Amino acid sequence: MRRWADRIHLAARLLVSVAVLGACGRAGDRQTAASQASGALTVTDDAGHRVTLPAPARRIVSVAPSSTELLFALGAGPQVVGRTTWCKYPPAALAVPVIGDGLNPSLEAVAARRPDLVVLYRSALNEAAAAQLARIGVPALVVKQDRLEDLARAAQLLGVVTGHSSAGDTIAAAIDAVLRTPPPPRHVRLAFVVWDNPPMVIGAGSYLDQIAGLAGGVNVFHDIPAASATVSLETIAARDPQVIAVLDDSTPVGEPAYTARPEWQVVRAVRLRRFVHLPADLFGRPSPRTAEAVAELRRLLEAWR
Amino acid sequence: MDRDLILALRNVSARYPGAAGDALSGVSLDVRAGDLLAILGPNGSGKTTLVRMALGLLVPATGTAEVLGRPATAWPRRDLARVVGVVSQREENLFPQRVRESVLLGRYPHLSVWGGERPEDHLAVARALERCDVTALADRWIRTLSGGEYQRVRLARALAQEPRVLVLDEPTASLDLRHEMELFELVRDLVDTHGLAAVVVTHHVNLAARFADQVLLLDDGRSAASGPPTDVLTRATVERVFAWPVAIEPFDGRPQMIPLRKPSP
Amino acid sequence: MRWLGLAGLSVVALTLAVVLGPAHVAWADLGRSPIVRELRIPRALLGFVVGGSLAVSGASLQALMRNPLADPFLLGLSGGAGLGAVAAIALHLGGPWALPLAAFVGALVALGLVFRLGLIGGWGGGVELDPRVLLLGGVAVGAFAGAVMTAIISVSEAAQLRNAFLWLWGGLSGASWDTLLVLCLYVPVPLLVLLAAARPLDVLALGEEPARYLGADVTALKRRVYLAASLLTAAAVAVSGVIGFVGLMVPHLCRGVWGQQHRALLPASFLGGGALLVLADTAARVAVAPRELPVGIVTALIGVPLFALLLRRWTAT
Numbered sequence: 001m002r003r004w005a006d007r008i009h010l011a012a013r014l015l016v017s018v019a020v021l022g023a024c025g026r027a028g029d030r031q032t033a034a035s036q037a038s039g040a041l042t043v044t045d046d047a048g049h050r051v052t053l054p055a056p057a058r059r060i061v062s063v064a065p066s067s068t069e070l071l072f073a074l075g076a077g078p079q080v081v082g083r084t085t086w087c088k089y090p091p092a093a094l095a096v097p098v099i100g101d102g103l104n105p106s107l108e109a110v111a112a113r114r115p116d117l118v119v120l121y122r123s124a125l126n127e128a129a130a131a132q133l134a135r136i137g138v139p140a141l142v143v144k145q146d147r148l149e150d151l152a153r154a155a156q157l158l159g160v161v162t163g164h165s166s167a168g169d170t171i172a173a174a175i176d177a178v179l180r181t182p183p184p185p186r187h188v189r190l191a192f193v194v195w196d197n198p199p200m201v202i203g204a205g206s207y208l209d210q211i212a213g214l215a216g217g218v219n220v221f222h223d224i225p226a227a228s229a230t231v232s233l234e235t236i237a238a239r240d241p242q243v244i245a246v247l248d249d250s251t252p253v254g255e256p257a258y259t260a261r262p263e264w265q266v267v268r269a270v271r272l273r274r275f276v277h278l279p280a281d282l283f284g285r286p287s288p289r290t291a292e293a294v295a296e297l298r299r300l301l302e303a304w305r
Numbered sequence: 306m307d308r309d310l311i312l313a314l315r316n317v318s319a320r321y322p323g324a325a326g327d328a329l330s331g332v333s334l335d336v337r338a339g340d341l342l343a344i345l346g347p348n349g350s351g352k353t354t355l356v357r358m359a360l361g362l363l364v365p366a367t368g369t370a371e372v373l374g375r376p377a378t379a380w381p382r383r384d385l386a387r388v389v390g391v392v393s394q395r396e397e398n399l400f401p402q403r404v405r406e407s408v409l410l411g412r413y414p415h416l417s418v419w420g421g422e423r424p425e426d427h428l429a430v431a432r433a434l435e436r437c438d439v440t441a442l443a444d445r446w447i448r449t450l451s452g453g454e455y456q457r458v459r460l461a462r463a464l465a466q467e468p469r470v471l472v473l474d475e476p477t478a479s480l481d482l483r484h485e486m487e488l489f490e491l492v493r494d495l496v497d498t499h500g501l502a503a504v505v506v507t508h509h510v511n512l513a514a515r516f517a518d519q520v521l522l523l524d525d526g527r528s529a530a531s532g533p534p535t536d537v538l539t540r541a542t543v544e545r546v547f548a549w550p551v552a553i554e555p556f557d558g559r560p561q562m563i564p565l566r567k568p569s570p
Numbered sequence: 571m572r573w574l575g576l577a578g579l580s581v582v583a584l585t586l587a588v589v590l591g592p593a594h595v596a597w598a599d600l601g602r603s604p605i606v607r608e609l610r611i612p613r614a615l616l617g618f619v620v621g622g623s624l625a626v627s628g629a630s631l632q633a634l635m636r637n638p639l640a641d642p643f644l645l646g647l648s649g650g651a652g653l654g655a656v657a658a659i660a661l662h663l664g665g666p667w668a669l670p671l672a673a674f675v676g677a678l679v680a681l682g683l684v685f686r687l688g689l690i691g692g693w694g695g696g697v698e699l700d701p702r703v704l705l706l707g708g709v710a711v712g713a714f715a716g717a718v719m720t721a722i723i724s725v726s727e728a729a730q731l732r733n734a735f736l737w738l739w740g741g742l743s744g745a746s747w748d749t750l751l752v753l754c755l756y757v758p759v760p761l762l763v764l765l766a767a768a769r770p771l772d773v774l775a776l777g778e779e780p781a782r783y784l785g786a787d788v789t790a791l792k793r794r795v796y797l798a799a800s801l802l803t804a805a806a807v808a809v810s811g812v813i814g815f816v817g818l819m820v821p822h823l824c825r826g827v828w829g830q831q832h833r834a835l836l837p838a839s840f841l842g843g844g845a846l847l848v849l850a851d852t853a854a855r856v857a858v859a860p861r862e863l864p865v866g867i868v869t870a871l872i873g874v875p876l877f878a879l880l881l882r883r884w885t886a887t
Contacts, residue, residue, distance in 0.1 A: 101724065196735050197669070198743040198862065221860065228863045231592070233743060234609045238593030238858075260666040263746035266608045310679050362782060386785030396780040400637055400830040403797070413773050414785030421833075466784070 043160055044149075047127050047142040049134075056163030057117035062111050063102045064121040066285040068146045071119070071174045072233060073171060073288040076162035082113040089281055105129050111138060117161060121145050145151050146227055148210050149173055151286040178291045184216035188301045190276070191220050191241040191269075196258035198230045207286040212245070213222075215297035216305070237266040243304045244276045245297075247283055276300040310374070311388070311470045312336040312359050317368035318526075319354055328354045329526045331368070336470060339494045343513035343534075346507045346523030349549055352506045353394070355523070356474055359504070361385055379453050386414035390463030392473045398447055404458050405443040408433060409467030419534070433464035437491060451552055455482030460491065470502040471495065477507065481562075489516045511560045514538055522546055535560055572827055576841045580618070583848040587614035590852055593860030607715075612756050613745035617836060617851045618844035619753055620742070621816050623761065625843025626836050628797040629824070630764045633771040634795045636700045642803040645708030647842030649715030650680025651807040656719045656734045669737055669861070670744065670808040677804035680715055682709045685796065701791040712849045740811040741865035742851050749809050756805050756887040760798035761840075767795050768832035775830065804827065814866045816843050819873040848875065 050218040061082030062068040068087035071080050077092055084102030087093050099109040104125060110118055110133065118133055118140040120126040130140035142300075143151045151170040159168015190212060192202035202208045203224030210241060212219045220239040221231065244267075247257055255275060264270045282293045318330040329351045336342050337354040344352050358370045361377035370377045370389060380388075390411070409432065413425040422439040434440045437457040442450065450458065456476055463471055473492065477485040489505075493516050497504050499560045507513055513520055514534040519532040522538075538560045542551045550565040579731040588600070588610050592658030595603045607859040633639075654676020658668045683800040690696045723731045778788050806813070820843040821835065850868040857863060 010799045184720070195736055196743075197737055198740045198864070200736070224861060226861075230864070231860050233863045234593045234605045234855075235589050235862075237605050237609065257664060257666050259666070261611060262742070262748045263744065263747065266604050270785045308760070314756060360778070360783065379722075382782055383785040386783065389783070391780075391783035393777075393780050397636070399633070399775040400825060402775075402830050406831065410773055410776070413769060418769070448694060462784075480608060509619045510617050 011270055015148060034281060036145065041160060043141070043157060045130075045157070046153075047123050047130065049130070049142070049163075050118050051139050051141055053090060053117065053139055053161060057115075057161050059113065059115045059117070060162065061099055061113050061115040061118045063105050063110070063119065063126070063146065064098070064143075064285075065089070066151070066287065067119045067158065067286070068096075069145060070151070070158055070171075071162065074155065074159055074162060074164040075166055075169045076134060076158070081095055082110065083116060084267065089287075096264055097273045107132055107136075111136065117141065119143060119158065145208065145283055145286050146205060148286055151178075151207070151288070151290070152220050165231055171280040175288070175290055178214060179210070181207065181214060181294075183214050184298065186305050187216060187218045188217055188243060188304045189220050189239075189241045190217045190243045190245050190301070191236060191239070192245045192247070193236070193256070194228060196256065196261070196264070199233050200228055200230050201236070203229050205267055207290075208245075208283065210249055210291065211283070214294045215301055217297065233266065237268075240267075240270050242295065243276055243301070244269045245276050245278055247280055248277045274304065276304075309338040309469075310335060311372065312504070313369075313371045313374075314355070314359055314365075315369045316370075317355075317358055317370055319351075319358060319366055321322045321439075327366075329358070329527050332521075332523070332526070333368075334359075334521050334530045336502045338469065338500050338502050339496060340459060340519060341493060341517050342519045342521065343427065343517035344374065344504065344521045344523065345510060345513050346529075349525075350523040350546075352523055353474060354526075355375055355470060356504070356506055359466065360373045360389060360391060360472065361441045365516065383414045386466055386468075388467035388469050390466040390471050392459045392463050392471070392476050394478070396459070402447050403443070404445050404447060404450070405434075407458060408443075408462045408465050409446055411462035414466060429467055430461075430465050433461040436464060436495065437461040448541040451484075453480050453487065456480065456484070456488060457491070460488070464495070468501070470504065472504045472561040474505075475508065476505065477512075478562065484514070492516070510538065510543065514559045514561060515557070538562065573747060574839075576838060576845070580841050580845045580848075581700075583845040583852070584614050587617070587848045587852045590856050592687055592855055592862070606749040608746070608751065612747045612750045613736070613851070614848055616660075616745040616750045616753065616809065617742050617749070617848045619757060620813070621820075621847025622840035622844035623757055623806050624813065624817040624821035624847075625801040625824075625839035626761060626764055627802045628843075629821035629832070629835055629839045630767065630771065630799045632821055633775060634792060635705055636775075636811050637701075637705065638822065639818070640705075641813055642799065644712075644713065645678045645800060645803075646684050646710070646802060646804050647677045647741070647807060648711030648812045649712035649719070650678070651778065651804070651812070652676070652677075652721045652738045653715040654735065655737055656722050656731060661736055670749075673738075674804055674808035675882055676715070677800075677807055680711050681797075681800045681804060684800075684879050685793075688709070688733050688796070691855065696789065697744070698789060699796060701792065704796065705860060710780060713717040738807075738811050739864055739866060741813065741854065742810050743862075744809060753805060753809055757802065760801045764802075767791060767798075768836050771795065771832045781874050810865075812866065813847065813869060815869045815873045816847055816874075819877045820846055823873075823880060834887045 004294050005177055039055045042050055044050055056189045060069055062080055063084055068083050069089050072090050072093060074180045074185045080096050082099040083096045084100060099113060102105050114263055115138055118138055120130055120140060120142050122144040123143050127142055130142050133140040143154045152175040155171040158167045183235055192208050196201045200219045202223050203226045205227035207227055209219045209222060232264050242251045258264045258269055282289060282296060314332055314334045316331050319328045319329055332355060346352050359377060361380055364378050372380060382406055407431050412429060431522055434443055437460050439457050441459055467495060477488055492503050495501050517534060520534050520537040522529040530542050530545045540551060543551050543562060552563045552565060553560050554563060573628055590605060591610055593605050595605055598604055621663060623769030624642050626689055631640040651673040654672040655669050663672060680720045688699050688704035690700050690703055691697055720864045770791045772779045773786045782786050820838050824835055824838040824842050828838045851865045854863040854865045854868045
């Protein structure tokens with residue numbers, strides 16, 4: 001009997017809170033980005049949806065490694081109650097329970113963490129998931145995290161919803177500063193080869209292309225607008241990068257397996273074994289430590305200047 | 306051997322796995338050059354099983370099944386196909402094909418793996434088409450043929466094998482009177498003028514009686530009677546095997562069967 | 571005349587594949603450029619052999635399975651190959667040839683399983699390969715291997731594993747003279763076995779029992795054709811991943827021109843499949859340069875409209 005009573009009580013509270021949220025949403029319509037009135041706040045996420053929270057989020061599930069790192073950088077680490085298997089930085093994040101691999105998030109696993117905010121990176125699948133979460137009363141933010149300027153905006157957005165606005169502004173300013181730094185004058189032509197068969201490279205849509213530019217490199221596939229793309233081996237050979245950047249997930253760092261494949265010998269940088277190894281920790285996602293990443297790549301490229 | 310004994314089954318029996326009784330038990334038959342043998346019997350009496358055994362697809366549980374003095378199952382299929390030509394009950398046409406191509410398949414047992422068709426193969430095909438009176442159809446698509454034309458084409462294919470014996474399993478099952486008669490006349494003529502032997506499995510007691518030299522009447526896997534039609538197709542035997550009252554009247558020197566109405570009780 | 575046309579088409583396809591590409595190579599440099607010598611020529615030749623093998627395999631399997639929808643990848647080989655590739659990555663098998671080898675082994679395991687499933691007792695007393703059971707077994711084994719592969723990828727933490735899918739649909743990027751040489755040493759045996767089965771396959775089209783009466787050793791024929799066609803497909807998937815439609819459509823396109831006799835159909839399918847895949851690969855490399863399209867998509871884009879046209883013509887008559 002008592003359980004039933006509890007449930008009815010809970011349902012009533014849910015109804016009330018939905019009504020309040022709706023009122024807040026309408027009230028917030030006139031405001032553009034954020035509202036702090038009476039503790040409730042409303043933000044517009046990167047999918048264009050208005051998301052309203054009664055108060056800064058206390059229990060956050062982060063469904064992308066980049067947002068997990070960002071949340072910890074903002075000082076909101078203790079508020080993170082769920083992460084994906086891929087969220088391994090900072091090391092403190094490893095203590096947070098895993099909700100899955102994040103590719104096709106299991107809503108039940110997410111809801112089981114009783115979050116008051118879910119952060120998803122922007123993709124068609126995740127937008128659908130966000131809509132479903134909203135339907136069960138869990139606010140979800142869809143955040144674009146492809147380029148460095150996305151990250152600056154994400155830092156501010158997440159700063160507001162976690163109650164760490166000033167930290168968000170600081171990180172955003174730091175990223176803006178990195179973006180404004182003039183790159184070193186002498187350019188090293190490089191290609192990011194992320195897979196060998198079929199060959200996949202990083203294009204202008206990726207933060208890595210930006211990092212390369214800031215570190216005094218030129219991505220030879222800068223003309224491809226997408227974040228990554230399949231290209232022909234002969235295109236890589238013809239564009240003749242001086243050096244190939246390899247994203248290393250695993251230690252120990254070795255030469256990529258395709259170095260030994262006969263067809264790859266046509267690419268001069270492969271033939272001459274000219275690789276720079278980028279630790280996935282720092283380069284595997286757009287990160288608030290961008291300045292560090294830029295400095296590291298700059299150092300690595302020194303040898304080829 | 307007397308006159309060329311082509312097929313010889315001695316006392317054969319067969320049982321399908323899981324079946325309660327024998328599909329065949331103790332059946333014998335001889336087919337000689339110039340013979341037309343008809344195999345008669347009700348549904349499920351073992352006609353098709355007997356044919357499969359004679360053609361080496363089934364190993365007899367007891368007894369022997371020999372083709373030209375050699376066990377049927379010991380023959381390589383290619384060699385056997387040069388002795389026995391079969392028009393089976395059913396076949397499929399997976400891909401569209403023309404009559405000439407289809408009859409040319411009958412030359413398969415005569416062709417080597419890598420060699421092409423030789424002039425003699427085309428000659429044999431032309432001869433077979435001619436004998437079955439389907440030369441005019443040679444360039445037609447198989448699926449445009451009528452039932453009677455199709456059966457004649459299939460007979461032509463068996464003839465293109467240049468066999469010594471033809472085996473036809475219910476060749477007139479879906480043919481009208483004229484086509485049925487034409488096919489039996491054709492088979493009879495091939496036996497008479499070309500020294501072939503023929504085995505025809507059929508439900509048509511009267512056609513068997515008119516055309517066959519020998520009749521084998523099967524009943525539940527056993528031979529009910531065998532010999533010339535006049536000896537086999539007696540009223541008592543036919544009524545017992547087919548479980549229906551009949552009258553037998555002679556016509557043109559052959560017994561003809563007239564099924565009777567069931568006498569009212 | 572039609573043979574001349576097909577030979578001409580093959581030569582044109584190979585020439586285009588060598589002359590065209592996303593990288594600019596001057597006419598005068600065609601003979602000297604390492605891009606042409608080390609990438610385009612081996613890739614074109616490899617594509618030709620793979621396309622031809624898939625088409626011959628498809629044509630033979632359509633006759634064996636008595637199913638015009640039969641495709642070399644219908645019999646579970648792609649699932650086996652994918653599982654092999656995933657296993658190689660998961661077990662950290664290193665080396666430049668690990669993936670193709672593992673995929674080949676995976677395809678062979680699937681082949682063996684499907685073959686065993688397809689063997690059933692016949693009424694002749696012995697064991698017979700039943701094409702219908704083979705088809706069902708192939709679909710089942712393929713689906714199971716695919717499920718295991720996806721499961722491993724889902725629970726695993728290695729980001730590399732996702733790339734197994736990329737690899738499986740990868741196309742001809744891995745072409746080199748070495749790959750070509752290995753394939754050219756391997757392919758002739760199953761290819762000759764299938765060509766030798768050409769005439770018996772004609773006979774088999776009438777059905778198993780009629781084929782036996784016409785002198786075909788159907789029991790051995792079915793095993794030979796299944797094994798040879800699958801071995802060809804396993805090699806193709808190891809060097810170029812799963813390339814759809816070539817094995818399904820080219821045989822039917824060739825049937826429209828050469829008729830049903832496999833002695834003509836199989837060689838025509840080889841040339842037609844080779845030419846189609848080489849043309850498709852050239853288009854894949856050039857159409858959206860500097861990016862590259864998956865070649866399987868281009869074979870479908872070229873092949874399906876042709877196929878639809880042909881289907882309409884058949885159903886009209």
